[in-house]
Amino acid sequence: MHDVIVVGARCAGATVAMLLARRGYRVLCVDQASFPRDAVSTHMLRQGGLARLRDWGLLDRLIATGCTPITSITMSYGDARFAGFADPIDGIAETYAPRRIVLDALLQDAARAAGVDLREGITVLDLVREGETVTGIVGRDRDGHLVTEHARLVIGADGYASTVAKLTGAEKYEVIAGETFTAYSYWTGLDIQSQLRIGDEQAVGGWPTHDGKTLIWCVQYVDRFAEFRTDVERNFHLAFKETAPDLAELLDSGERAERFTIARYPENFYRESHGPGWALVGDAGYHKDPFTGLGISDAFTYADLLAERAHEGLSGARPLSEALADYQAQRDKSSKPMYRFTCESSRLVLPDKHVEVMRALPSSPAHTTQWFRMMAGGLSGREFFAEANMRALFDAAGRKSS
Ligand SMILES: Cc1cc2nc3c(=O)[nH]c(=O)nc-3n(C[C@H](O)[C@H](O)[C@H](O)COP(=O)(O)OP(=O)(O)OC[C@H]3O[C@@H](n4cnc5c(N)ncnc54)[C@H](O)[C@@H]3O)c2cc1C
Structure with missing residues (x-):
């Protein structure tokens, strides 16, 4: 018993x-x-999860496995592009993708x-x-x-x-129904930090993991699933060319080291x-x-x-x-x-209000840090999108708050 x-x-x-x-x-x-x-x-292991590992005496063991620390995220949505990272959450200043x-x-x-x-x-x-x-x-x-x-x-x-x-x-x-699928693999020869690029009803990105390998992924709507599978290699690269041409070029400079994994997201x-x-x-x-x-x-x-x-x-x-x-x-x-x-956010079509905010973020490093803190679960949407905070952001961007 x-x-x-x-x-x-x-x-x-x-x-x-x-x-x-x-x-x-x-x-x-x-x-x-x-x-x-x-x-x-x-x-991707967020700061909240890493803090739990630390509390249980396991974080040092994870770091000792040689997983690359992630301290910067480059994010884009259409023409809005910015980079930064959350300030420490629960005492944790970086993330890992073991x-x-x-x-x-x-x-x-x-x-x-x-x-x-x-x-x-x-x-x-x-x-x-x-x-x-x-x-x-x-x-x-x-x-x-x-x-x-x-x-x-x-x-x-x-x-x-x-x-x-x-x-x-x-x-x-x-x-709530699952509307997307992902395809991913691992590349060697790339030296990048976290990338999250959202385009026309699709997203691409990647981040470092273990053994010098970088995880590279794309996400698309499930109605493109059958067509995507007819030529995974070609369609994967096409998603990068359409969404983040700079990353598409970068992929060509490295080498894919593992087979593709493809998965539909359940509800x-x-x-x-x-x-x-x-x-x-x-x-x-x-x-x-x-x-x-x-x-x-x-x-x-x-x-x-x-x-x-x-x-x-x-x-x-x-x-x-x-x-x-x-x-x-x-x-x-x-x-x-x-x-x-x-x-x-997993619908990959963000509300206009969010897009305006993302366009303004490059003018305010403080708000960019807050944005990434919100994405990591360390700041509520209500706090970030509060009227006074938005006014300060749009003032910094030299625009009028709407
Ligand atoms: C494509 C994809 C990408 C993801 N990316 C991320 C990410 O970047 N970051 C993140 O935090 N999360 C990510 N997730 C989600 C994350 O993987 C899950 O939230 C997490 O694995 C949940 O852990 P779990 O222990 O609840 O379940 P699981 O990891 O699913 O483990 C369940 C275990 O139960 C066992 N099991 C099932 N049925 C039985 C049975 N009848 N008898 C005995 N054993 C059984 C299975 O063998 C399995 O080992 C991703 C998920 C997917 C699909």
């Missing part, structure tokens, strides 16, 4: 398992995958070091129940044997297509994330378009919150059901502004 079973062993699962084991709980964490195994991702094969292994090692029984190659197929309450899992191991395990709490950290969510019947809410949603004996965390409970690069950082933030609330319930400090309801309510409240911002 375990205290907690976590299904899924990546950003959300390995993390919540580690945090509960560090509090003294007996934790089993299972994943259908065998690691090390890469994940589809563009890797390969998932490195990041996930680091989290899994930390979970095992904390005492988690982390088992690979186990696919969860069903839940064990006593009445309405979930009390365990039924899975199949690599040899095809059925495995049944029991716990006081089962946490689904098994991604946006969560099996635990399906088995508990957890309902989605605030659903954005929240899911009911708790019930008798179970909870959801990470993409399983709250999934959004990767455009703002917040999925991993949010997985850390809400794994932390869930571990705290689960501890309250499991230790008897308050009823578990009340503590888990509080987890969901707090997660929803604190994530909602960036959820909306992410869903809006």
Whole structure:
């Protein structure tokens, strides 16, 4: 009998398992995958996520893996172009884009070091129940044997297509359709910092990762998906030529070092994330378009919150059901502004007001810093777009505030 079973062993699962084991709980964490195994991702780890890693004693380990620090972003939207970076958020002055094969292994090692029984190659197929309450899992191991395990709490950290969510019947809410797809690969021979260029219903960009490799990506509307796939190489370069000709030239000076990965983005949603004996965390409970690069950082933030609330319930400090309801309510409240911002900006057509602001930003380094702070989740849209702040920006740009 375990205290907690976590299904899924990546950003959300390995993390919540580690945090509960560090509090003294007996934790089993299972994943259908065998690691090390890469994940589809563009890797951006924001300041909020890095601050959590620092708090858990893992940031220095990540930096020691040789991941290139990112301290500058060049952004453009049509003729508006500017560069800068957020001032330190939560004491973190740079970002990183670690390969998932490195990041996930680091989290899994930390979970095992904390005492988690982390088992690979186990696919969860069903839940064990006593009445309405979930009390365990039924899975199949690599040899095809059925495995049944029991716990006081089962946490689904098994991604946006969560099996635990399906088995508990957890309902989605605030659903917003996914409208885009991405294609990406890795280049050697480039020396660039973060690039984010938005053009005519498409975006291109890139940033450094590990081993001298630079991730290079493009995003387009899903109605171009079928045509894009007929000639990925050509269409990828065309997207750069149309959106950021300077970057298109730069790509020609380097060399593509890996095959292309192409992925359609699923819909954005929240899911009911708790019930008798179970909870959801990470993409399983709250999934959004990767455009703002917040999925991993949010997985850390809400794994932390869930571990705290689960501890309250499991230790008897308050009823578990009340503590888990509080987890969901707090997660929803604190994530909602960036959820909306992410869903809006991932449409790749920004409101006129934002475009005017972006055109004015090169005149004000202070506002440019604020803009990047807002994009990283360190400043609310309400604060940034406040009337007095906009007046100061447009004054700096020598224009009249509208
Ligand atoms: C193209 C793309 C680009 C992205 N770029 C970024 C980015 O730049 N920055 C960012 O922060 N986020 C990005 N994201 C989002 C980010 O990858 C996710 O938010 C993050 O991986 C969520 O972590 P998770 O642990 O919740 O789920 P996952 O990483 O999906 O892990 C779920 C795990 O559960 C396991 N599992 C599933 N079902 C079962 C089962 N039945 N039994 C056992 N195990 C199971 C899987 O094997 C998997 O290992 C991107 C996503 C995509 C698709």
